[in-house]
Amino acid sequence: GTLDDVKARGELLCGANPGLTGFAAPDANGEYQGFDAALCKAIAAAVLGDATKVKFVPLSSEVRFTALASGEVDVLVRNSTATYSRDNDLKLDFPVINYYDGQGFMVKKDLGVSSAKELDGATVCIQTGTTTELNLADFFKHNNITYTPVTVQDDSEAQRNYLAGSCDAFTTDASGLAAVRSSFPDPENHIILPEIISKEPLGPAVRHGDNQWGDVVRWTYNALLIAEEKGITKANLAEVEASSTDPEVRRLLGLEGDMGVMLGLDNAAFKNAILANGNYGEIFEATIGTSTPIGLARGLNALWTQGGLQYAAPFR
Amino acid sequence: MTLATDAPKDVFRLSMLIYDTRYRSYTIQIAVLVLLLLFLGWITDNTIQNLAERGKDISFNFLWQRAGYDIDQQLIPYTNDSTHGRATVIGILNTLVVAIIGCLLATVIGVVAGVLRLSKNWLVARIMTVYVEVFRNIPVVLWIIVASVFLTETQPQPRDFKVTDEMIMAGEEPKASMLFGAIAITGRSTDIPAPVLSRPLPTLEIATVPVSLSFLAFLAVVVVSVMANRRFLTRVTAVQEETGVRPVTWWKSLLILFGPSIALLIAMGLHLEYPELKGFNFKGGISINHAFSALLVALSLYTGAFIAENVRAGIMAISRGQSEAAFALGLRPGRAMKLVILPQALRVIIPPLISQYLNLTKNTSLGIAVGYLDLRGTLGGITMNQTGREMECMVLMMGIYLVISLIVSSIMNAYNNAVKLRER
Amino acid sequence: MSDSSFVRTQMLPPEVPPLTERGLVRWMRENLFSSVLNTVLTLAGLAFVIYAVAATLPWFLNGVWNAKDIKECREIVLANAGPEATGACWALIRERWHQFLFGFYPADLYWRPVLALGLLLVSLAPLLYYSMRRANLILVGTVSVLTLIALALLAPGAALLVLFAGLFAALTAVAWYAPQKLVWLTLAFPLLAFALLWGGSVWGPIGVAAGFGILALVYSLTKSFLGVVVATGAGVVAAAVWWLMVQTSVTTALHGAIPLGIQAVNSDQFGGFLLAFVIGVTAIGASLPIGILLALGRRSDMMLIKTLCVGFIEFVRGVPLITVLFVATLLLGYFLPPQSNFDLILRVIILVTFFSAAYLAEVIRGGLAALPKGQYEAADALGLDYWQAQRLIIMPQALKVSIPGIVSSFIGLFKDTTLVAFVGLMDPLKGVTTIVRADVAWKGIYWEPYIFVGAIFFAVCFGMSRYSMYLERKLKTDHR
């Protein structure tokens, strides 16, 4: 299975978006940074014990699923929406959802529009090769209004067109909209409309049928969530390890039981995963949270305990 | 004299398969054929295995399924309820429309630039040289992007055209206004007046494609007038051959060419529908989106630079002696150009010209850089993405491009054979 | 008619032409204002130039070279030139130039691509100038000096620098004393470049070279009883077996026994112009032999072979490069045995090679057609066999005639390497530019990276096209 391949290779191949600010993009040194990138690093840490043993493969939206299917990458972490047809027709599996999103619209404030339903006759910028264009078509059709699509190749093109006024509205996942808005010289002049026209559960994808590998991805992610739930951070991990008596925490950190080995990993696997970038909350805050220029609130992605949807199965 | 003995019997030996010129080529060809078949078999086998492993099959059924996405430039009706197959046809038409208009524009640009490059005017020749060199030596993708950026970044927004009551009160002018009150170039599209008929003929639906009878009628009239003009010109030539003097023809020609069609259009009540600012955008008229314009402009300028070189080379290939001989016979420069230089230069220019057309047609696939939904954008882009049928889409797409190219190049070969200079 | 007889006793000296025929006045009259039309054209041209300069010059002049992000750039322009002014933000280039040139290649190893480029130019010398000693010396000398300067700037360490200086001095000496010997460098260059760029064990390239050795060996062993063409086939088959089935295990074993090598660089770290050059040069270099074979095949009188070659050439020339690139990323995986999956760059290079081979085949076919039939007949009459005739007589002449065509194919291909951005590779034009603009600090910057990349493309392509024109002229004169 993929797990053995990764171990044999000593390197995790992670399909990523090379240009989505906050989620994945290489920095000046060519190192991928961001929310999605952090998940890959955590998986690498869990499987190989070293968060740097990951090779990011930049993928365009058009080639991403083929790359995964053909084994070019082990896991695809490229803000991909989990859908029925992708699960079944494209033979993918989405083990977890690491970001709950929804498609929204951004318009310039001086356009005088406050609801997406007022966009009749508007020009809308949209990136091709994603679920967004289907959602968009459905939304306008459903509301009996018309629009002109301006299709563009990638995210930065979309923003440029929007800023230059090639379109009245820019549609993509709400997280993307926020990220984009934050980078504008005048964020206050743009508003994100209240309508969220779709559900966009984003998560890592793996090949259908390789359940063991799917489990590795799922539980690495769950470990990050549980860590946040239990208040384990990168900084206090050593301390917790020494002092904690919570059996779930002890199992998580590999102090008790054989949880890692059960999955074909090391018992310290999840500890390493947390050590890589911290827990889910830490990653969120460091990459896209309110303290970053992108400034996304946790919203749906808060832990269930705080009214969000992020809910990890118990670690036992 | 020694006589040759009888020819030895021609017995077949195995070694003759290699040494005998008669058999050797068969041996080689059969070996190649076997290798080829093995190779194809290997590939087929791999493909079948791979498809099985990924749980896929080969099927073109998706072409009849609902596409679900919108395309902003449609030459025939299309909505997101149409099929992928129809989206593909839209893509092909979008490819062809850029290719055809691009070829025409590039030819005009190329001929003008090529001729000006040879002009005695130093400044103009230099400017053209700079144009040709700059465009030829920078990737066409960059030009497409630059054209798109130029159009979107430097042109005004639709709402800059808006005239509000307050502005009238304050006596202010809107930030932008339409060219000749008819054409609006905005940062998102170019809107031009649309010809509309107030008394059109009915429209027929043939194989889900609406065919306008008015258009057919117009086409028929144009064809007839062109043919009539031909007849007229042959008659004029006959007169010239009789008397030696060519009658003045231009106004009669114009009348024959355009008179009937104009009459028909007036009869059908042709008028222009002007674009008007309504809501967010201009409505009415024909809206040409910028992806199209950018692709068209960039490809025409880029290919035009190459054509300019071909034209220059073609004219220079006609030796100076030819024009001197024509002058010495008393022909004026214009006549010499028409009767002596051009017919010869065209023979040199047209073959490379057609391969430039081919290049331009293939380069339309770079519309991907500005999101133009041509064949690659529909069939090889969104459709492929939404259906996950890479194999089928790619094969179909390459096949279509191939057919287009083969048609163009067979025209080229036919032309080449037709105009070959006769030598001893 | 004796009145018509005339003898000049005193020869006339040449006189200077009348004033109207001299100097600036005449030049202007002839070149700018010779007729009404010309005058109009001149004025229109002048207006255009003035407009273009006025529209863009301030932007260039207000350019900012030193800033940490685009906001700072805008502030500096605002401070320097006032609120209405616009200005370029070259600071981006200043910060990220290395990514445009090298992609994500490790910074401390930049000397390797630079050295490879230097060696590439040196190894081209014998192809371009054959055995012209002076031209060789000038080319090799200039390249050596430039490469050494670049290397020194990249500061790979004094020891290496001395080594390189020695290497280039040696090459320059060879160029002067035995220019033809540089061919050996040309032959070894592909493997040398591979070793330099990708690094890793030295046994890999040696293994590949061994494949060619096997080809030659099998050919020469079987030639006498199989005939040249069949022997070639046998050689190719043997080499293929070696490369595909044996080589990896042997080289791994050798590397295990004697681990020799330099730091390996993964091909996904390649980007920018480094990537463009790697794809362009490899594809043209590798497509040359394939192109030659296709061209020969197309002229062959064996129906099947001719049909195959024509079919292949016409197919490839009929589809856009971008579809070929999509095949490399999307479909090639289907055609190869399950689980075998190799590097995207390699896949792209392979398909681009086949693509350019079809174009080169046509160029070379032109060169072959230009050869008089007598050359083939003379070779036959002297008893040379098919490959000998091709190698010694036909190809040297046909390729020489084709060089301009090959150069322009290369220019076309080099420009087209930008299309690999559409399959996710980091080409300089779109790939690198996109990631640079995804950086929060530079978001919103548009023209500068394109101008920078466009200028480099222009310099390289223009240089090459000028060179090929020069070659064309030279070939014309010595082919009288």
Next chain:
Amino acid sequence: MAEATKKMQVSDEVAIQISSMNKWYGQFHVLRDINMTVHRGERIVICGPSGSGKSTLIRCINRLEEHQSGRIVVDGTELTNDLKNIDKVRSEVGMVFQHFNLFPHLTILENCTLAPIWVRKTPRKEAEETAMHYLHKVKIPEQAHKYPGQLSGGQQQRVAIARSLCMKPRIMLFDEPTSALDPEMIKEVLDTMIQLAEEGMTMLCVTHEMGFAQAVANRVVFMDQGQIVEQNAPKEFFSNPQSDRTKLFLSQILGH
């Protein structure tokens, strides 16, 4: 025959009058103070070393080159920048080039009828008859429907002569008409030219065929360094050259 030709009447009427003509190419003084009068019916051979300006002189006469000072009057029309005069002169002066310059995309017949039809406005029928007449004269009527590429060099040059004659010129200029031809073909062309001379055509001919000069020329003009160095009747010119340059030139030409 040769002597008969020479004795033909030369009228007093002036066909070409060149006076104090100078021409420069940039700084290079290529024609210096040329004075020359050609009477109707005269046949003049121009010779001289390569680069001496022979071709340039001949090309000035039908304004393929512009002169910068002095006057050229052809058949009473002065050559100035006036396009009408140029047209007039060109339609009266025929020219035959060293490299024939036939139009390769037209048949022989079309080559010959092109100018009459478009310049003289002759009806096609008539133009074709004239053309066939002259093609008969140069002895290749049977080639009329072939293309120039299908003819030998000598045949092509004869077509070129016929093409010029179709315009019924009063003056013919020849610029080394035989120097691009193989020896067997030279004779064909020279025969044609001699025949033309016999019919009284005014001819200026740049050539190194001294046999031709002796046979048909009224006058031989020797040029060097852009100047007319010597001119004389052929007999005197060859038997008794005056200037040293002429002597040197003749010794080279006749010696080899």
Next chain:
Amino acid sequence: MAEATKKMQVSDEVAIQISSMNKWYGQFHVLRDINMTVHRGERIVICGPSGSGKSTLIRCINRLEEHQSGRIVVDGTELTNDLKNIDKVRSEVGMVFQHFNLFPHLTILENCTLAPIWVRKTPRKEAEETAMHYLHKVKIPEQAHKYPGQLSGGQQQRVAIARSLCMKPRIMLFDEPTSALDPEMIKEVLDTMIQLAEEGMTMLCVTHEMGFAQAVANRVVFMDQGQIVEQNAPKEFFSNPQSDRTKLFLSQILGH
């Protein structure tokens, strides 16, 4: 000298034996029932009108063209489709073409050593010595390091002869070796060929140089319409031709 040459011994050994040979180009029967025996040391001149098949005959002998019926035996090796035989014959038969066909990208010396080195596998040193020997023989050793483009036509043809000789052939074929040359150069080449003849080389030569034929040939073969019409010793051939066609041909050739 000429007579001396002719008296040279001709051996009884057969060098080339052609019997009942026919060849077609498509439907066109270009060689018809050719029978011919050439003995070692014989020098045969083949002549005949253009298109009579002379070149084709000669090219059949080293299989540049394939014959369709009949036999050709060269030096005991029959020319069949067997590649080995073809190679063998080609390396024993030298051929000189009308247009020299030197390799323009190689120096004269390289032209001469190419085949010995690659076909005969002679060491380079030795091949160069041999080449210089033959270049001496054709009197252009000093040109060895020039390229063919730098030589005159006559010199090039002599190099072509030397190049063939370097393969030490037992038979030499010449296809109109002088017809592309200017008159002055023809002599140089003919001299070289005469010298070769004197040394006893078996030669077949297509030529219209009747002087050469009279001087060195043992036999003159006259062809017309693909057939051998007449063959005889030169003296009889020229003084007393038998067939009408030969007479007609000779009157044309010698007449002009």
